[in-house]
């Protein structure tokens with residue numbers, strides 16, 4: 001449930017990755033006078049379990065919650081942090097205020113028959129109250145924390161929490177270590193460039209929204225995966241291949257390098273989605 005399968009790793013002095021196997025990760029950064037949380041998780045009970053874990057580390061108040069992006073499993077716990085300032089990208093706020101898009105997710109989740117489906121009905125979607133467009137520098141507990149926006153990718157409002165002195169970045173869902181990201185809300189061509197910029201940050205390790213803590217090499221591989229998927233699909237379109245042919249061709253190419261990744265079984269659908277997105281743009 002909200003706490004099983006959770007592992008907390010101190011990735012740098014006072015910086016913790018709260019990894020949740022098969023579900024969504026969060027970050028905890030302890031400063032001199034308060035705590036910063038990265039992602040509030042999927043429903044209030046998951047947020048409360050996260051708060052319990054913070055209390056095992058420190059009694060300092062939670063001052064900030066950073067939303068890496070608008071997706072429900074990262075941000076629908078926001079309402080459990082009424083005392084904190086919730087920060088996200090301007091587009092993250094817009095997406096969370098988009099009632100149609102949020103209702104689509106809500107319907108999917110409440111009918112999914114998961115242990116959190118019932119609770120999801122009670123969620124009060126709480127968008128960031130402080131937003132920025134390209135970069136926000138926070139001076140927190142003796143370190144600088146840079147919130148960076150590098151362009152659209154997994155959503156229109158993905159941000160990265162970059163800790164230059166720790167050579168560490170929290171990547172949300174834009175990059176995982178050996179895992180296929182969810183692409184169905186993605187901006188696939190933009191993702192290539194955003195992924196490249198992300199992979200050029202001077203870091204040693206990254207904490208993703210899903211899966212284990214990765215090393216820089218895995219961030220480069222995550223960029224290569226999206227690049228190969230998108231450029232491969234583009235090539236097929238240029239060669240006037242059908243959607244079906246494109247999916248088969250690109251899938252086969254990706255399988256050589258990435259076939260063992262978590263979630264590889266959903267790549268075919270993602271290629272079809274990418275195909276349609278590029279096609280619609282070019283016509």
Ligand SMILES: [Zn+2]
Pocket residue numbers: 069071154173182
């Ligand atoms: Zn996501």
